[in-house]
Each structure stands twice: as structure tokens, then as C-alpha cells.
Amino acid sequence: MSHNTFGHLFRVTTWGESHGPALGCVVDGAPPRLPLKAEDIQQWLDRRKPGQSRFTTQRREPDAVKILSGTFVEDGIEMTTGTPISLMIENVDQRSKDYGDIVEKFRPGHADLTYFLKYGIRDYRGGGRSSARETAARVAAGAVARAMLPEMMIRGALVQMGPHKIDRANWDWNEVGNNPFWCPDAKAAAEWEIYLDSVRKAGSSCGAVIEIVASGVPAGLGSPIYGKLDAELASALMSINAVKGVEIGDGFGAAALSGEENADEMQSGPHGIEFSSNHAGGVLGGISTGQDVVARFAVKPTSSILSPRKTVTKGGDDTEIVTKGRHDPCVGIRAVPVGEAMMACVLADQLLRHRAQMGGSGRNE
Amino acid sequence: MSHNTFGHLFRVTTWGESHGPALGCVVDGAPPRLPLKAEDIQQWLDRRKPGQSRFTTQRREPDAVKILSGTFVEDGIEMTTGTPISLMIENVDQRSKDYGDIVEKFRPGHADLTYFLKYGIRDYRGGGRSSARETAARVAAGAVARAMLPEMMIRGALVQMGPHKIDRANWDWNEVGNNPFWCPDAKAAAEWEIYLDSVRKAGSSCGAVIEIVASGVPAGLGSPIYGKLDAELASALMSINAVKGVEIGDGFGAAALSGEENADEMQSGPHGIEFSSNHAGGVLGGISTGQDVVARFAVKPTSSILSPRKTVTKGGDDTEIVTKGRHDPCVGIRAVPVGEAMMACVLADQLLRHRAQMGGSGRNE
Amino acid sequence: MSHNTFGHLFRVTTWGESHGPALGCVVDGAPPRLPLKAEDIQQWLDRRKPGQSRFTTQRREPDAVKILSGTFVEDGIEMTTGTPISLMIENVDQRSKDYGDIVEKFRPGHADLTYFLKYGIRDYRGGGRSSARETAARVAAGAVARAMLPEMMIRGALVQMGPHKIDRANWDWNEVGNNPFWCPDAKAAAEWEIYLDSVRKAGSSCGAVIEIVASGVPAGLGSPIYGKLDAELASALMSINAVKGVEIGDGFGAAALSGEENADEMQSGPHGIEFSSNHAGGVLGGISTGQDVVARFAVKPTSSILSPRKTVTKGGDDTEIVTKGRHDPCVGIRAVPVGEAMMACVLADQLLRHRAQMGGSGRNE
Amino acid sequence: MSHNTFGHLFRVTTWGESHGPALGCVVDGAPPRLPLKAEDIQQWLDRRKPGQSRFTTQRREPDAVKILSGTFVEDGIEMTTGTPISLMIENVDQRSKDYGDIVEKFRPGHADLTYFLKYGIRDYRGGGRSSARETAARVAAGAVARAMLPEMMIRGALVQMGPHKIDRANWDWNEVGNNPFWCPDAKAAAEWEIYLDSVRKAGSSCGAVIEIVASGVPAGLGSPIYGKLDAELASALMSINAVKGVEIGDGFGAAALSGEENADEMQSGPHGIEFSSNHAGGVLGGISTGQDVVARFAVKPTSSILSPRKTVTKGGDDTEIVTKGRHDPCVGIRAVPVGEAMMACVLADQLLRHRAQMGGSGRNE
Secondary structure (H helix, E strand, O other): OOOOEEOOOOEEEEEEOOOOOEEEEEEEOOOOOOEOOHHHHHHHHHHHOOOOOOOOOOOOOOOOEEEOOOEEEEOOEEEEOOOOEEEEEEOOOOOOOOOHHHHHEOOOOOHHHHHHHHHOOOOOHHHHHHOHHHHHHHHHHHHHHHHHOOOOEEEEEEEEEOOEEOOHHHOOHHHHHHOOOOOOOHHHHHHHHHHHHHHHHOOOOEOEEEEEEEEOOOOOOOEOOOEOHHHHHHHHHHOOOOEEEEEEOOHHHHHHOEHHHHOOOEEEEOOEEEEOOOOOOOEEOOEEOOOOEEEEEEEOOOOOOOOOEEEEEOOOOEEEEOOOOOOOOOOOOOHHHHHHHHHHHHHHHHHHHHHHHHOOOOOOO | OOOOEEOOOOEEEEEEOOOOOEEEEEEEOOOOOOEOOHHHHHHHHHHHOOOOOOOOOOOOOOOOEEEOOOEEEEOOEEEEOOOOEEEEEEOOOOOOOOOHHHHHEOOOOOHHHHHHHHHOOOOOHHHHHHOHHHHHHHHHHHHHHHHHOOOOEEEEEEEEEOOEEOOHHHOOHHHHHHOOOOOOOHHHHHHHHHHHHHHHHOOOOEOEEEEEEEEOOOOOOOEOOOEOHHHHHHHHHHOOOOEEEEEEOOHHHHHHOEHHHHOOOEEEEOOEEEEOOOOOOOEEOOEEOOOOEEEEEEEOOOOOOOOOEEEEEOOOOEEEEOOOOOOOOOOOOOHHHHHHHHHHHHHHHHHHHHHHHHOOOOOOO | OOOOEEOOOOEEEEEEOOOOOEEEEEEEOOOOOOEOOHHHHHHHHHHHOOOOOOOOOOOOOOOOEEEOOOEEEEOOEEEEOOOOEEEEEEOOOOOOOOOHHHHHEOOOOOHHHHHHHHHOOOOOHHHHHHOHHHHHHHHHHHHHHHHHOOOOEEEEEEEEEOOEEOOHHHOOHHHHHHOOOOOOOHHHHHHHHHHHHHHHHOOOOEOEEEEEEEEOOOOOOOEOOOEOHHHHHHHHHHOOOOEEEEEEOOHHHHHHOEHHHHOOOEEEEOOEEEEOOOOOOOEEOOEEOOOOEEEEEEEOOOOOOOOOEEEEEOOOOEEEEOOOOOOOOOOOOOHHHHHHHHHHHHHHHHHHHHHHHHOOOOOOO | OOOOEEOOOOEEEEEEOOOOOEEEEEEEOOOOOOEOOHHHHHHHHHHHOOOOOOOOOOOOOOOOEEEEEOEEEEOOEEEEOOOOEEEEEEOOOOOOOOOHHHHHEOOOOOHHHHHHHHHOOOOOHHHHHHOHHHHHHHHHHHHHHHHHOOOOEEEEEEEEEOOEEOOHHHOOHHHHHHOOOOOOOHHHHHHHHHHHHHHHHOOOOEOEEEEEEEEOOOOOOOEOOOEOHHHHHHHHHHOOOOEEEEEEOOHHHHHHOEHHHHOOOEEEEOOEEEEOOOOOOOEEOOEEOOOOEEEEEEEOOOOOOOOOEEEEEOOOOEEEEOOOOOOOOOOOOOHHHHHHHHHHHHHHHHHHHHHHHHOOOOOOO
């Protein structure tokens, strides 16, 4: 059973609080002899780290990762050994301050409340364990997963900010790195910049929708009935802070289609089966089809806002709360690399599960 | 690790194929001394069983459940003993027939393809293991879960059929049993009847959206970070046949809200905290707030349709397929009791997890 | 987490009580396309079934196994499909009788007491869930495991009955089937027959030590640190009814050796490394060496005896108990096929774990 | 599934190599609001740390533990918060040296060989992951477990060194701290000192037997059939480095007893059931009886010895090996605190499992 462990065979156990000395994870189950050094992980952490534009929290964290175990240098190459890989990121900018309001009052829509109701104690500094800082450990683990999946490309993009969606006709993966939003539509990105500035200046916040696409996924990954590829993706993505919905392929849109419209017709091609469409998002019966695996998730607006909201104190008295301080006006932006990491972890796990059951049977991988 | 087991402490292992001799499940981890007899389970199976209207498959299955282990009669009351509860449902109407087309050809959008790609062998009769008949075992397990949760009420409703949504202003739980669709809006139900008749007669199919609401859930259930209540619900609901999307509370709608709109404000009331709204769907930080837990899921249209679709044969040749036989034109209808059962199983599991960690700490349950 | 499930990737979930309608197991995780039919399983059950000599319980159970799911006939061969294999054995000879004494009194050394202390309710008929009848399900599962391990030979023998040990110089595997004790020493078997007759006629009971040897195990199986091959064997064998000790290789004898004596020296040979001895029992650091894997376990005397013993009633009053009825005077005899089955299950599980982590690394299997 | 995680609800994930920068563990599942500070853990680590007498390795490690997450100070008391507790011990004395021989040659009886055979790569410095240094993390985790079990006393003693057993008539727990061997028999301790000096000076090594006793264990702990208290103890103790056998209660001795001798008779007493003896070691049917839980385990002699042994090189050539350097002549000595820690972890885990299933049923704990 797992509270803080994700995955079955590629297992990631994360630990750490927002304002503790460090955070990290232990990755267990990775195959031996995978080249892996700190820089391989750091490049992905750098994409998620805070303070890279005015649209994310101004907390300054280098998020420098250390490998504490699980690798060894042989013939000059640092490689995994098959033993647990312990990764640590020290917290640097836990700005000393007065936590006044959030010590005694609960922000509407924040986990502060439920951690207190459940555990009777919580590290209120920066949200403690419920802080999105925990996702740095996920991104680090995702980098190890990517090392196992060299033939796959896993990419994410923001496809909706607040009520504003991209125009899919404009989708260009090359644009994703050209704006601070991971937006694949250059025109939308320009409009979002104006929109998010107004949100930020008003001390408000907005939600977002993120799409993750994995290409190069072989057919056959997935463990029905209760370890289906899409079910595990749903769990993985829903576990990210502030996520309220997950879709595979056409998702909720599929409910409105007819059976004829929804059918992804097939024909044989030079590299095997070719599909006329991908309403299914690359998953049928919980098993990958060989098409791109496509998942989307919705992130709610950050609960820390400047407008006063009615709430209660720890002692149960009625009051109001205003949340100042360093916050992401659209926490969905930094969720893009996190969503990619979770997709990578799920695929790595399913790959190991597939190898276990199929390794001796001569089936395709 | 689990392929065919759901849950961590309330564990359900299902088995069986659509046209095998029987199907069933083993429920492990339930507390002892819960009153439980076959009739308690049968009442829920009767809600899901096929052939109850012209809108579901005409296969005639009594779905009569037998308890093979795990209960004992003491003082005239059949009770759980804390040992595994084995439940079996014998298949009766596995109509002997020529499976011709689906033996050699894959239906677009059906798991037939991926089971073959993964395993290299599949029981093609009625979809084998990937058939929705497996969900009978889920409903049986859900009945055991309900026996553990007497203070909770777990109800489901169809809120969209094909492109047609209910009017939420008309919501009346009492209407749910008055139509063959579990529709809470009498007016919508009448319109759906006409719509679905046309779909059925055309040999087509349509999707649906189902909403499950659990009332009476105490605050504090949920196991962050990777066993969050909403993450486990997402996995549970996505694992149901044909599901392509899951939402908690406002779901994807939350992405379009501002932080101010999304805040569920709080004040103290005679029974504890009172919330002004429930955008969160009863879950914050993966832990229940004490409000209703609200989840929705989208079901795609059944892939078995009369219109010919392009596909390939097992041997890789191009062909077309037409699927005749007994099928649900809107498989989402029978997914309502299945969704309820999955919600019950998740809550039972989280309740046991909560007791484990909190049992000795004096925290609320 | 598992109460009634054994194994991680080759998962066996057992269910059933001694006097319920049936018992069985669900085997999940086995590879597809393994030839498997009921007869393949039945042959192993026949070795364990009761009533085959005057030295085992006279309860008459055919122990006929049915495969309820998970196989399919293709090209005339019944094969696994990769889906859960449900196996059921119906109970036939649950002799109707007055359970008088054991309903109200606890047998010293019997699980009746602790099941009552834990659960507050128990199926007292024949020991209920704690009965050794549960081991029939283990033997059935072991037969599936053997189907995965065609290159291995897994054999067991009784090496001590009561205080009487075999002479290892006389060990002959061919003798194991020539006596009702699975004894590899013909001379000892003859003496044991006289000894056990006296025990049986006195209404007494005796313990035993069983040795299980697996040949053909490739080097490299085992999952350190907490899934070591020997640790999982220890758990597997200790979980068998009435077992009080487990050894690997020299076991407790190793404590009395010097480092020089205990070293299994190595040299290269035509088929790889050759060892001069096998004090280690084929396991180093929790990983197989390629030598025979050797494990032993001790079974205590059956607690059901004719001599009156002091005990207490359910109500807490002092009393005495005498246990009549059908019992094994030396329950260790029928533990031999059970120990073999557990060894097979552990090796199958470790093989799948090995394939998962090593499948893509080109390492040996 | 777990390679490097121990426990189900009280979960300990360890990481680290002998000569890496650090080692540690993540403890997940502990209840909130348990007082816990570094000093509480340090006291147990100090008992295990090397270099405390001439009879253990002369490597100088302070084994200073840091708590990196999972606690918070409230009202001046550092307490657990219910989130994962990350513990780290930095390695200090990884003496820089030439690893020459063990880089290329395998020590007979050492895990060096099997790690290489399995993974194709290993950190050979000090045994890498297979080093007994990993057990420092177990002792740290055991200290957290003890914090959950204030009513229990868990103690260990060395009862046999090489071929020399203690006289049980001399057993005095107060003696355990008076000699460098955790020996409860003062007379034996004096003799062992002479014996072990001769072993040490000869560059040889010897084995040992350790006994762990837990008092104050309530009746009812244990999770049959496959999570039995004794089965989990067997796995826990067998997973310790160099262990080759595990016994509960009379263990292998029980095989030689008659049913009459083995029966632990019962009568009612002022505090519940009183037993006339404890052959069972406090466990029946895998569930605790309320008596002392008694387990023993056998440790083989250290494989690093001065006498040359025949072996092979990585390349497969025949050679000899002599192992110099800092080693424990009797590694069993430092296994005593490790065995205690494993007992504590198993009991903490079973306590949580018991609370999960029984928390709502009013059964005793």
C-alpha cells in the first residue's frame, strides 16, 4: 500500500515539506546499467523551477539535485546499478517571515484545512507537505523514467488558460519553448500574456488545462483490469496539486459522439496497423494501441488570492482571510513539466509490468 | 502490485470472462461481524443486470450471486468473519453461436485489438475478459463495501446521453428510479427515450456522462500524496469499460473560473464547518472535507455498431466489419450502478486506511 | 497489502473454509500462452489429498479442481490468456456432526483461540479458515507456477519425523514415492511406520522437518534488500500451518561453522562457475547462485490429541479438552507437497520480478 | 511490490551504499502527533554503530541521523505529522584505498558474486548495497516503530557464538549491556571473549544465534493467511545480512516434541488467559496470543577471512582470494540491535493492519 509511493515496479517514494531542509525521492526498480548523472535530471528540474518569469512564484530555488545512491561509475560512465536511487534537493529560499494569518485561518479551497482535519497537526509553512514544491521530486523521478524510455518522446503543452483555449489549428510544438506558458499556439500565447498580467495585478488567479502527448509508445502496454494504462494515468495526473479532471483522447467530448464518429478505423500499412483517427487517445481496454497516448488535465485556480474570503479559524470562529506573499497566479503553468514527468513514470512502470508478464513469452514489447 | 485487484486494504480481486462458466471476486480486508447475506448483494446486482429494458443488451442473465466463503451464522445472523469473501456468479446465457467475424477481425475502438496485441491470445467470445460483464463482480464487491459504510449514501445518475444534457434545475433523486436511464430529470428522460430508440433502431450507439454523489462522508478520508481520495476515484472510474474522462467537483469547468469564484467560503455552523458552495466536490489536497463527494465520468459510445467500418484481420489484411448481436446502444446506462460500486469501494478502502493511521491517535473518523 | 494474497507479480489469492461449500484461489500475473488444463493441476492435488494412507486424516475429499477462468483453447490446446485464473475445489465430505467441544473450548496450541481473540467470531467447523485444507489452494497455485518453470525441478522430502532423522547417506529421491511419508531413506521410512503407528494409536501426534530442493534455478533470481529470495521463501514456508522454523542451506548449523568451513569455494567449469559445496543453499545476498536452492522447515505436532489438556472456555472458565475426530497424527507429511508448491510460487514470482527489471538490459535470466 | 521497501502500512524504504555519500530511509505511514526527535533515534543507532569494541569493525562512523521531513514542532514538542519521515546518515569514514582484490575476484559466500551475476554492475566498495551498513537505516526506522509501541518492550540477546551456547539458566537481561556481545549469561560472555579473540587474531570468523523477545504485545496482532505475524517476522529477520535460519518459539525443537509436550495449556487468571508454557513463541495461526513473542535467527560466519580460498575472477579465471581490511569477526554481534529493529517494524506494521480491519468493530487491540 502506498501513501507517498507512486508506481508498482518503477516505484517513486517522495518526501519533504515546502519549508523543511530538503525534499526528494527514492526511485526503486529501475534497470541497471542505464547511463544517469545529475545533469540528466537537472535539465528537467530547470524547466519546472520557480522564478523564471513574472508569471510564476518569485521564490528563488536553484532546485539543484544530488544523487545520493544507486549509481556507480564504470568505464568512466555513471550508470544505475539496479539499487535504489536516492535524489535530494535542498531548500534554499525558505524566507523567514511571519506566517500569521495562515497559522490560524484556513484558505478556502486549500489543503491546509483538510490536513488539519485529518492529522490534527500540519506544517503550515508554505503549505507544508501539500505544497506544489513536492512536484520537484516528481520531475526528478520523471527524468529517471525518461532514461528508461529512449524511444519515446513525452511532451506537454498548456491548451487553455482561464477561459481562453488555444486554436488547435495553430498547434506547433516548436512554439512551446518560445513563451513562458508552454503554449503551442503563438497567437494565444500573446493574448494570454496580457490576460495573465491583469490577473496577476488584480491579485487574482486562474485555472488551466494541460495536454500531455507520448509518442513512440509500443502497442501492448497496460495491465487490465485494475492496472489499465489510462486508469493509472488518471490517478497519476489527478494526484498533482489542484487537478480536478482528467481525460484520455476525446475525453468528455466522446460522450457526445456517435459510435460511427468515435470509431478509429484501421488499415494495414508498411509499419503495421494505421489508424484513421485517434479519438481513443492511444488506449483501448486499458492497453496502448501504438498510437500517441494523449491525456489532458484541468487545474483549478490557485486558492491564494488577495480578495478577502470568508473562512473560519482553527478554533472554529468566523473570520476573513487575504493571502499575500509569493504565489503562482496560474499554477497550471508549472504543472506542464510535472504532467510530463507523471506520464513518463506511468509508462516506465507499465513497461516493467509488461516485461514481467511477457518477458518469457516472446510477445512484442 | 495488482492487475486484477482493486484497493489497498479493502481489496477486490475479480476474475472471469464473458462466456466462461462463471465470474466473481474475492473481497479481502472487510471487518468481521458485519451482517452480510447473499440477498444484501443481490439487490444491487439486480439494478445492473442486463435485459431490464429494450435499451440494454437482451442477454438474459439472472446474475445470481453465491457467497462461497467469509461469512458465518452466529445467533441466527450471517456475518463476515474477517476472512476473504468469495463471491461467484454463474454465466447462464452464453448463447451458442458462430462468432465468425470477431474471431478474425478487430472492431475499431474495441479492446479485442489490444488484448491480441498484448497477449497474443484472447477469449473472443463476447469480448472475453474485456467485456462489461466483469462489472457484475464490481457491483457485488460494492455491496460489501456499502455494508461497511452504513452512514453514507452513495447514489448515481445519468446526466448526459449522447449530446443531450439534463437541466440541473430539474434534478430530483426520486426520478432516478422512474425511468430506464437513471435520469434525475423527468423531462430529459422522456426526450432521451425517443432519442435512444432512434439510435437503437439505426444500429448505432451513443455515449453518456454519469455523476456519482456520496453523502455522509466524514472529513479526513484520503491518503496524500499518491493515495489521494480523488486520485483513487479517478483510477477507479477510469478503469470502468469505455470510460474516457473523470472529473471531481467542477472538474474541467474549474479551469475557467477565477480564484474568487472557485473559493468555497466557510463559516461555522451548529454541526461544524459550513461551506457556501462545493466547487471542490468534497475533496481538498486529496482529503475529504465533509461535504458531498461528487465525481463524474464520461463513457464513449459502444464500439459494436451496424454500419460497416474499415479494419484489419488478425492476419493483417484490410477488411470491413459490421457487428450484429446483443449489445447496449448506450453502455453508459448500466455504468451507473458500477460507478456507485466503485465509489463505495474507494471510500471503504480509504476508511480502512484512515483507521490504520489514525486509530491510535484519537483523531476524528 | 495482502492478508490472503501471496506473491507480488505471480499473485495467488486464496479463499475458503474447511467446511464451507468450496475453497479456491485466483492466480494473477501468469504469462499468456502457457499450456494449462485441469489435469495438469489435478496431478499435484492428488499427492496432497487426504485419506491416502492410515497416517493422514480419514476425511474423504476428491479435491477435484475446476478452472473457472483464465484459459482458452486455441488450436486444440488449452492455454493461459494472461487474465486471472480462478481455481475452485468443492468440499464434499464436510461430515455433519456435533462440534460440541470445540465450539466452546479452545485447543491448546490451536489457532481457534487467536482467531476468536482477533475477530470475535470464527467458523469453528474443522478449524474454519485456519484449517490445513486451505493448503489445497496453494498446491493448485503451485501447479500453475510449475507450468512457468519447465526447466526447474522442485522436490520435497520428509527428513525428520518426531525426533527421528533420516540418514543423509541413504538419500535416494526415488524412494520418496515408495512410502507414505515422502521419505528419501528407505530404512528410516520403515522405522517411521512403526513409530507413527504407535503415535496414532495413542491418540498423540508428532512434528516433522521437511526439505525442499529446487534444481535448475538460474543465477540472479532474488530482489534485495526486502524481496530477497531467501526472505520470501522464509515467509512462504512459515505461512504454512504449524510451521515454527525455516532454514536455508546449512541454516542454524551455519552458526557453528568457521568462516573457512562455510566458504563455498568456486572454480570455473565447462558450464560456468562450479562450487565445491553448498552451505549457502543456493542463495547469497538474497540472490540465487545457480546452485540448488535448499530450504527446510519444521512442523510442530498437531494440536488435536486425545489426552486431556487444561484450557479455558469462550466465556473464560477453566476446563479440560480432549479432541476426537479425523486428524493427521503427523501433519508434516502432507506439508511436503505444500512446501514444494510454495517454493514453486516464490520462484515464479522472482522470475517475473527479474524479467521486469532485467528484461530490457540484456542480462542473463 | 517492494525491492527496497519493508512493511505494508508502516513502510520503510531504505537506500544507500557502504561507501556512497550517505544512506537512509523514508518511513511512511506512522501516525501523526507522535513525539519524535533525532535524539530518540540516535540512541538506538549508537548501540549498533561500529568500532565500539575490538570485536567489531574498526571503521569509525558516528552514524549521526538527521530528520529531513515529517516532523513539526508544536507547543515546543517535535512531533510526527503523518507525512513521510526522511532520515539520513552521512558516511564519514569511507577510507580511500585500493580495492584491488575484490574489484576483480569474488569472495566465496559473499553477495559480490550474485549482485554481479544479476545486475552486471556493482558498487564493489565495501560491498556496496549488500553491505551491513544498510542495517543502520533499519535501526533508525526501528526507533520510529518503537515510538508507536510505548507499551511494548523489545529486547535482543546473543545466545550462541560459533558453537558455544549460553546456559539459559543463567539468563539475566541486566547482563546484556555489561559485555560487548549482548550476552545475557555473564559466564558465557567471559568465555566468548577468549574465544573471539582467538578467532579475530587468526583472521577467521564465526557465526552466531540471536534471540529477540517482545513483551507487552496484545493478543490479536497478525494477518492470516499470508500476512501472518510469524511469516512476516521470518521474512524480516531472514532479510538481515548473513542470516540463514529463523525460528519462532521452540522452532526446530518443536518437531521433536509430542503433541502433549507442545501444548501450551491455559487457565484463566486475573489479567485474562494464563499459559503454562510458551512453546508457541506467542503466535498461533499467525496471530499473537498475548504472550511474549519470541524469535531466533542464525547468522553465518563473515565471508571476509584471511585464509586463502579458491575462487574465480570477473573474467572467469581460477584464482585465490584473501580478504584483508576492516571486518567484523562475528557479524552476529551487531545484528542484535538490527533484529530488535526488525521486530519493532513488524509489530508496528501489524498494529496498523489490525487497527485498519478492527478499528470500527469494537474488537480489542
